[in-house]
C-alpha cells in the first residue's frame with residue numbers, strides 16, 4: 195500500500211521539496227505515527243532535517259545534528275536501526291527546542307543507506323509510549339531503500355544548505371600503495387560496474403519471488419559449471435572465490451532476507467540491493483580482514499545476481515571515456531590488457547601488492563597505478579572525477595577544485611621534468627667521476643618497447659616472456675612465440691634484449707595450464723623447475739627464441755635457478771636445439787649467451803660453481819628479498835617491514851657483485867630496486883653498473899647518475915657494510931649523503 199503510494203508520488207510532477215514533504219506525510223499516515231522526519235547527511239558531517247511531518251515546519255533545513263550526536267546521529271554513524279519506547283530517557287537523546295519535539299516518546303529510526311554508505315536517517319515518532327514491531331522496522335527499511343535511490347539519483351543539491359553537498363558525493367582521499375609513479379587525472383570507470391536498478395517496487399510479490407528464484411537457480415548453475423570446468427586449477431584463488439559464492443548462493447539466511455524484502459513490497463532487484471546495502475555497511479565497518487573478504491564475496495555475488503535479474507551483461511573492454519581510470523577490487527593482467535590502452539590513464543585497486551603481476555604490467559604500459567585503496571569500489575560511481583598520485587600511493591576521489599588545481603600544476607611540472615629527462619636521453623650515462631652506468635628497460639610486451647627510443651636506454655635487461663602467456667587464453671604456439679620475440683628484436687634494433695625463459699607458477703597463474711594444488715606456490719612448482727619438468731614447453735620456447743634470432747646474437751636468461759645443475763640442464767636443452775637448427779641448415783645465433791638469475795638465496799653459497807658456467811648474471815631483487823626475509827612480496831603487511839637495502843640484503847647483493855667481478859661475468863640488477871633512486875644508489879655503491887628498470891624510471895635514475903660522485907659513497911657504504919659498522923641504517927646514510935650533495939631525488 196505505502197509502496198504503491200510512494201511510486202505514484204515519484205511519478206507526480208512535483209518539486210523536490212514538495213515530493214519529500216508528501217513522502218514523509220505518507221509514511222507517517224501509513225505507520226500511524228505522529229511524526230515522520232527525514233535527515234540527510236551533508237559533506238560537513240552534519241545531518242540536516244530535510245523534511246518532516248509533525249515537527250515544526252520552520253526547523254526544516256535549519257535543524258542539524260552532528261554524526262554521532264543524538265539518536266539520529268548514532269543511527270547514521272553506526273548504520274543500524276534504533277527502536278525505543280521512551281526516547282527522551284535514552285542518554286544520547288539530544289533535544290532541539292526549535293523542532294517542538296517535547297511530547298514524543300516512542301522513536302524508530304533507520305539508516306538510509308546507499309552502496310553501504312549512510313546517506314541519511316528516516317525517523318518516526320509517537321506521543322504515547324509504544325513498541326514498534328519487527329514488521330514496522332522492516333517497512334521503514336524498505337522505504338529507506340527507495341528514498342536512498344531517490345536522493346542519489348535526483349537533484350536534491352538545491353535543497354541543501356548552500357556550499358554543502360550530500361555526503362555521498364563528498365571528496366574522499368584513499369591512502370594505498372604505490373604501484374607506479376606518475377599522476378593521472380581522469381574519470382572513474384568501474385571494472386565491475388554497479389547495476390542500475392530502475393524498477394524498485396513490486397507489482398506482484400509472487401511474481402517477484404519467482405523471478406528471484408529463477409535468477410538464483412541460474413546463478414547457482416553457472417557457478418557450478420565454472421567450478422566443474424576442467425581447466426580450472428584446484429588451487430587457484432578464483433576457485434576459492436567460486437566455492438565461497440556457491441556457499442552463499444545456497445545460504446538459507448541470505449535467500450530468506452531477499453525473500454523477506456520482496457514480501458515487504460520491493461522488486462527482486464531492489465530486494466537484492468537492499469540486502470547488499472546491509473552487507474556493504476557491515477563491510478566498511480569491519481576490521482577483520484577475513485570477514486571483510488567474505489563480505490566482499492557476498493557483495494560480488496549480489497552483483498552477479500543483479501546482472502542475472504536485470505539482464506545487464508556489460509562486458510569489459512567497452513567504450514572508455516578519454517582519460518579513463520579503472521577502479522576495481524582486483525584485476526588480472528589479461529583483463530587489464532583488454533581495455534583500450536590509448537584511453538586508459540591509470541588503475542586503482544583495492545587489493546594487490548607493488549610487485550604483483552598486474553602492477554608489473556601496469557608499469558610496463560606506463561600506466562599510473564595505486565593498490566590497496568580500501569573500500570574505494572563501493573564509494574565511487576563510474577563518471578566520478580578522480581586523481582591518482584602514483585608516487586605517493588594516494589587517490590583523490592571527487593577532488594575539490596583546489597586539490598585539482600594543485601595536481602594540474604604538478605602535472606605541468608612533471609611534464610617539464612619529462613621534457614628535461616627526454617633531453618638527457620642522448621647524454622652518455624656516466625657519473626661525474628667517470629663511471630659508466632648502463633641503464634636498461636624491464637619489458638615484456640611489444641607495446642612498451644618503442645619507449646626505448648624515448649628514454650635512450652641501452653637495451654632491455656629483462657624481457658618477461660611469461661606476460662605473453664599470462665594474457666593469452668590458451669598456450670601460445672611456437673609460431674606465436676617466435677613472432678613476438680622477432681618483433682621485440684626488430685623494435686630494439688641493435689640494442690640487446692635479454693629474454694628470460696618462462697617464469698610461470700607462483701603468482702603468475704595461467705588459467706589454461708592445469709597444476710596441482712600447492713600450499714606455498716611462491717616456493718612451489720614454478721619457473722625453471724616447471725620448465726625442466728615439462729621439457730616440451732621449455733624446448734618450444736628455446737626453439738622460438740633461436741628461430742626469431744635468425745642468425746643475430748641472442749641472450750637468454752634462466753629464472754629461479756636454485757642449484758647449478760638446473761642451469762646446466764637448461765644449457766643442455768639450449769645446445770640440443772642449436773644443434774637441431776644447425777642440422778636443419780638454419781641460421782644459428784652469431785653469439786649465444788646464457789645467463790642466470792640470482793633470486794633464490796641458496797645460490798649465494800654456490801657462486802664458485804655457478805659463475806664459471808654463466809655468460810652473465812642478473813639479480814632478481816623481488817624474489818631474492820622475498821626469500822631472504824621470508825616475507826611474501828605481494829603481501830605489503832610483511833613485505834614493507836624489511837628494507838630491501840637493509841644490511842643483510844645489501845651484503846647479499848654485494849656478495850654476488852664481488853663474485854661476478856672475480857669470475858669476470860657481467861652482472862645486472864633487474865628487480866624493482868634498480869628503478870628507485872635511493873635503492874639504485876645503494877646498488878651502484880656496492881659496485882653494480884648495470885641497472886634494469888621500468889621505462890619511467892630511466893629519466894630520474896639517469897639524472898642521478900649524471901650528478902653523482904660515486905667513489906666517496908662507495909667508500910662510506912663499504913665501511914657501513916663491514917663488520918663493526920656504526921649501526922646507521924644504509925638508507926639513512928644514503929639519504930643524508932643525497933641531501934648534502936644536493937642530488938636530484
Ligand code: PEP
Pocket residue numbers: 549656658697793813814815816817818864865866
Ligand atoms: C625478481 O624476482 O626480482 C624479478 C625480476 O623477477 P619477477 O619480478 O618477474 O619475479
Ligand code: MG
Pocket residue numbers: 753793814816817
Ligand atoms: Mg623473480
